[in-house]
Amino acid sequence: MTTGTPPVIVWFQADLRLGDNPALYDAAETGQPILPVFVHENDPADRWAPGGASRWWLHHSLEALAANLRHRGLPLVLRRGDCRRVIPAIATEVGATTVVWNRRAEGHLRPRDTEILRALQAAGVEARVHDGNSLYPLGAVRPGSGECYRVFSPFWRACMREPEPSRPLPVPGHMVTPVAVPPGEALSDWAFLPRRPDWSGGLEATWVPGETGAHEQLRNFLEERLAEYRFMRDRPDLDQTSRLSPHLSWGEISPRQIWHAVRHSQVEAASSQFNGHGEAFLRQLGWREFCRNMAYSYADLPTVPLNRRFDVFPWIDNAVALRAWQQGRTGYPIVDAGMRQLWEVGWMHNRVRMIVGSFLVKHLLLPWQQGEAWFWDTLVDADLANNAVGWQWVTGCGTDAAPYVRVFNPILQGTKFDPDGSYVRRYVPELAKVPSEFIHEPWRMPPLDLAGAGVCLGKSYPHPIIGHEEGRRRALSAFNTSKNEARTGTYS
DNA sequence: TGAAATGTTGGGGCG
DNA sequence: ACGCCCCAACATTTC
Numbered sequence: 001m002t003t004g005t006p007p008v009i010v011w012f013q014a015d016l017r018l019g020d021n022p023a024l025y026d027a028a029e030t031g032q033p034i035l036p037v038f039v040h041e042n043d044p045a046d047r048w049a050p051g052g053a054s055r056w057w058l059h060h061s062l063e064a065l066a067a068n069l070r071h072r073g074l075p076l077v078l079r080r081g082d083c084r085r086v087i088p089a090i091a092t093e094v095g096a097t098t099v100v101w102n103r104r105a106e107g108h109l110r111p112r113d114t115e116i117l118r119a120l121q122a123a124g125v126e127a128r129v130h131d132g133n134s135l136y137p138l139g140a141v142r143p144g145s146g147e148c149y150r151v152f153s154p155f156w157r158a159c160m161r162e163p164e165p166s167r168p169l170p171v172p173g174h175m176v177t178p179v180a181v182p183p184g185e186a187l188s189d190w191a192f193l194p195r196r197p198d199w200s201g202g203l204e205a206t207w208v209p210g211e212t213g214a215h216e217q218l219r220n221f222l223e224e225r226l227a228e229y230r231f232m233r234d235r236p237d238l239d240q241t242s243r244l245s246p247h248l249s250w251g252e253i254s255p256r257q258i259w260h261a262v263r264h265s266q267v268e269a270a271s272s273q274f275n276g277h278g279e280a281f282l283r284q285l286g287w288r289e290f291c292r293n294m295a296y297s298y299a300d301l302p303t304v305p306l307n308r309r310f311d312v313f314p315w316i317d318n319a320v321a322l323r324a325w326q327q328g329r330t331g332y333p334i335v336d337a338g339m340r341q342l343w344e345v346g347w348m349h350n351r352v353r354m355i356v357g358s359f360l361v362k363h364l365l366l367p368w369q370q371g372e373a374w375f376w377d378t379l380v381d382a383d384l385a386n387n388a389v390g391w392q393w394v395t396g397c398g399t400d401a402a403p404y405v406r407v408f409n410p411i412l413q414g415t416k417f418d419p420d421g422s423y424v425r426r427y428v429p430e431l432a433k434v435p436s437e438f439i440h441e442p443w444r445m446p447p448l449d450l451a452g453a454g455v456c457l458g459k460s461y462p463h464p465i466i467g468h469e470e471g472r473r474r475a476l477s478a479f480n481t482s483k484n485e486a487r488t489g490t491y492s
Numbered sequence: 493t494g495a496a497a498t499g500t501t502g503g504g505g506c507g
Numbered sequence: 508a509c510g511c512c513c514c515a516a517c518a519t520t521t522c
Contacts, residue, residue: 152508234508287508354508393508404507406509413509472510476507499519506512 007033007178009091011083011101015132015251016065017211018072020168022130023100028172030098035178036069036076037090038062039083040190048106048302048384051377053346054249056200057209059192061250064210066187073177077184084112088119094182099125102132102251105292106384107299135165135255135289138296148297149290150306150399156286168257202344203380207246214247218258222265230280236338236349237423242281245381246347248288255285288386295385302388303369305397313482315367324465325360326374328428331464333440334414335359337427344427346380351417357394358408363471365478368395396479405479407472414440430460 008027015021027034043049050058066076079086091099099120103113113129120127131137141158142148149155194200208216221242225232232240247253262278295301305311324330328339338352348356353375360371372391376382392398396406418424421439425432431442433453438445442455443464450457457463466474 351508358509390508402507402509404509407511408508409510480507495522497519497521499517501515501517503515504513507510 005032005176006095006097007035009087009094009096009099010034010036011087011099012036012038012065012076013101013104013251014249015102015254016061017214017252017254018068018171019211020132020170020254020257021102022132022169023102023128024175025169025172026100026128026130027098028175031176032097033176033178034074035094035096035181036065036074037087038065038076038078039086040078040080040185041083042080042190043082048108048376051379051382052194053203053378053380054376054382055192056194056203056346057207057246057250057380059187059190060209061252062187064212064252068211072175074175075178075181075184077182078187078190080185080190084115084119087116088123088125090182091120091125092123094178094180096125098128100128100130102130103138105134105138105296107296107301110296110299132254133251134292135159135259135285136162138293141289141293148293150294152287152290152400155290155293156283159286159289164263165256165259168254168260203346206345206347207380209246209250209252211252214244214253217242217244217247218253218261222261226262226265226277226281229277233280233284234351234417236341236352237418237420237426239349241349242284243347245383245386246379249381249383249386255288258285288383291383291385291389294389301392302372302384305368305395306392306399307397307401309482310395310397313367314365314478316365318364318366321364321465322366322370324462325356325364325366325371329462329465330359331443331462332359332410332414333421333424333428333431333442334410334418337418337424340427342375342378346378348379349423351413352423353390354394355408355410355413357391358406359410361391361395362405362407362475362479363410363466363468365475368392368397405476407475409468409472411440411468428461431455 008030010024010027015023018024041049062076069076077090079090087099117127136159139148141155141162143154149158207213221244225240225242228240232238244253244258248255259282262282265278298306325339328336328343330336334352335356338348338356341352342348357371360366361368368391372387375387389398393400396402414424418440420436421434424439431439434442434445434455435453442450442461443457445453455461
């Protein structure tokens with residue numbers, strides 16, 4: 001613990017927190033000085049490098065992490081480059097005995113971990129990998145036969161048969177400051193914040209990235225919104241969800257912390273009998289857990305349909321339609337409201353994600369990977385596993401696909417989940433004066449009323465890019481054709 | 493006034 | 508994490 005003691009390196013990745021951080025906790029337990037490191041890969045060839053909104057978040061989250069570490073006397077060393085090279089190099093450079101980190105769920109990163117483990121071993125440096133970002137260790141909950149549950153319900157039942165997830169670890173009480181800190185880069189050099197144009201205003205106004213912000217958000221959710229969660233969670237207009245997803249995606253808070261906070265919250269405790277709100281919310285955490293296990297087992301989940309029948313599918317190549325979808329100009333108010341909310345605040349209510357997703361792949365017949373890529377770039381909570389599973393689910397090419405082709409009706413979904421249209425009015429202001437009766441299908445309005453609401457279809461707001469009936473029929477025929485062709489062996 | 497026609501709502505079957 | 512169709516039940520309009 002003096003000048004001579006060699007440090008332990010904590011390699012921070014998607015776990016930018018001090019609490020319930022098994023790698024950091026492990027490092028503190030050694031009693032050696034701790035050297036926290038974050039590596040920015042900066043690889044232009046990496047398709048899954050953080051997108052624009054995610055980089056904005058990462059900038060602020062790293063700032064917050066650095067401040068938290070500084071309060072406890074620790075630095076945060078920023079390095080750039082291929083971590084297969086950078087991590088072993090810095091370990092040697094500072095004479096570290098040990099490198100610790102928390103496992104990532106992305107299957108395509110697993111070979112990378114193996115390589116780094118080997119390189120460290122070859123350099124005589126010990127490495128320990130922990131499970132810190134899921135309720136149960138990745139791959140631990142699996143079917144009796146097989147690698148990984150591919151359907152959510154049995155997966156979640158199996159989780160519920162497990163003992164409760166372990167209690168979150170505290171912030172280490174004592175962490176030893178390293179005497180010498182190796183050089184690192186400045187966060188500002190990484191240029192994670194948008195310039196020219198700076199589109200981050202809506203994000204700044206909405207989010208407080210960082211571990212403290214995450215716990216504040218959790219506390220606020222438990223106190224203000226959990227009590228209504230089960231009934232309100234599907235209502236984008238009421239906005240009663242936890243909004244913890246972006247905090248989770250960079251690991252500012254852990255699922256185990258959330259789990260136990262919910263289990264011990266007043267809402268759960270006060271109900272002598274089971275009220276279901278906590279359970280409904282934890283089930284959402286279950287979806288995240290499910291996605292991570294899928295991504296862990298199937299490395300190419302983000303690009304390859306799980307159901308091989310979709311290897312051949314008559315997707316349409318239409319840049320104009322894709323652009324209209326991205327910019328919220330499809331002519332379907334609920335779809336456009338969702339896409340504009342995404343653009344404005346970097347986030348979209350999950351119900352609406354399903355609606356806009358279904359619209360892209362079913363009504364527009366655009367490949368799901370194009371929607372996935374747009375979400376990846378614009379969501380502050382972009383998470384490879386959740387994104388991939390979500391898009392495969394809505395496409396119906398994940399294995400949990402229903403035995404029928406699921407086509408969301410954007411009008412029905414709108415009237416059901418945004419009954420008076422306030423969500424639409426908030427994000428599609430040109431429809432603000434449309435009465436609730438027509439808010440989800442303005443084309444049905446009598447021309448005089450349209451004029452009265454200040455709407456000129458085709459000018460101030462677009463006509464539907466495709467009729468619902470026509471789109472539905474076209475989708476059913478495309479999806480059924482591909483099914484039949486696969487069955488009869490036309491394509492293998 | 494009442495029967496028939498027409499409109500509306502909700503549950504079950506099915507893809 | 509579903510939509511459509513059908514039909515029954517009920518409500519309203521019509522002559």
